[in-house]
Amino acid sequence: MNIRSTTLKDVIEIIPNIFSDERGFFFESFNENTWKKQGLPYSFKQDNQSYSIKNVVRGLHFQTGEHAQGKLVRVIKGRVLDIALDLRQESPTFGKYELFDLDSESGKMIYIPEGFAHGFAALEDSIFHYKCTGEYCKSAEAGIHWNDSSLKIPWEVDSPIVSLKDQMLPTFEEYLQGSYSVN
Numbered sequence: 001m002n003i004r005s006t007t008l009k010d011v012i013e014i015i016p017n018i019f020s021d022e023r024g025f026f027f028e029s030f031n032e033n034t035w036k037k038q039g040l041p042y043s044f045k046q047d048n049q050s051y052s053i054k055n056v057v058r059g060l061h062f063q064t065g066e067h068a069q070g071k072l073v074r075v076i077k078g079r080v081l082d083i084a085l086d087l088r089q090e091s092p093t094f095g096k097y098e099l100f101d102l103d104s105e106s107g108k109m110i111y112i113p114e115g116f117a118h119g120f121a122a123l124e125d126s127i128f129h130y131k132c133t134g135e136y137c138k139s140a141e142a143g144i145h146w147n148d149s150s151l152k153i154p155w156e157v158d159s160p161i162v163s164l165k166d167q168m169l170p171t172f173e174e175y176l177q178g179s180y181s182v183n
């Protein structure tokens, strides 16, 4: 397993050891002991899986306060453009984001800690899987508009398909001003 830092403080890229043979391939997508030894987060409360048709954009999501979640994300089928946006005001990378090309072949995973907004665009029909350090809490759901004009995220999708809920999310500026109630 190879661990790489990213341009965002505390966001980590994890490249598993892939064992290929005539049948296909195998890799460990999570191993509590290995993660622990490597100093990676290893206590997860919930696993989620979503399927998105090509051009779906989900995000940018996070849960507030004590319900904040760290997420270990990967792609099981297809290819996505994944994004983490640092919302931690005290962080040297506050307000910055990084995009990650994730696909089912590389097995590459990203760990996105609490304090980040997360989203992705399906560049192909894709199955997305993520482990969360905290449980889902509907009343703590929050987000920032996927197409925020100050962030200018190069999504690489021509005709984005976005949920009504995500279309209603505030801009980054509105979120920072606290002028938007999430519920």
Ligand SMILES: Cc1cn([C@H]2C[C@H](O)[C@@H](COP(=O)(O)OP(=O)(O)O[C@H]3O[C@@H](C)C(=O)[C@@H](O)[C@H]3O)O2)c(=O)[nH]c1=O
Pocket: 048, 050, 058, 059, 060, 061, 062, 118, 119, 120, 135, 136, 163, 165
């Ligand atoms: C996230 C979530 C949703 N749900 C329900 C609520 C709703 O009826 C349905 C679909 O929810 P959403 O539209 O919020 O799903 P989605 O847009 O896929 O939300 C996810 O987006 C990515 C980018 C993330 O980072 C995740 O944390 C999560 O926010 O599933 C749960 O029951 N448990 C969960 O943990």
